[in-house]
Amino acid sequence: MATNEWLHNIDKIELSIASIETMLNALPDIPRLDTGIVPPEIRPVAIGDRLNRLTREYALRPRK
Numbered sequence: 411m412a413t414n415e416w417l418h419n420i421d422k423i424e425l426s427i428a429s430i431e432t433m434l435n436a437l438p439d440i441p442r443l444d445t446g447i448v449p450p451e452i453r454p455v456a457i458g459d460r461l462n463r464l465t466r467e468y469a470l471r472p473r474k
Contacts, residue, residue, distance in 0.1 A: 422467065425463060425467055426467050429463065429467060
């Protein structure tokens with residue numbers, strides 16, 4: 411495998427790890443939201459960056 415491919419795959423793996431870390435950090439908040447201890451904050455969200463990140467993450471998966 412070429413060095414550029416390795417670096418590209420490492421970048422994708424790092425993105426996946428960062429996403430997992432974000433999800434794990436949010437887990438403690440879910441029960442607090444469910445019980446009403448912490449009210450949800452409804453606000454606009456920049457979805458483009460998140461969708462781009464998902465696109466890059468799922469590009470690593472094998473295609474059928």
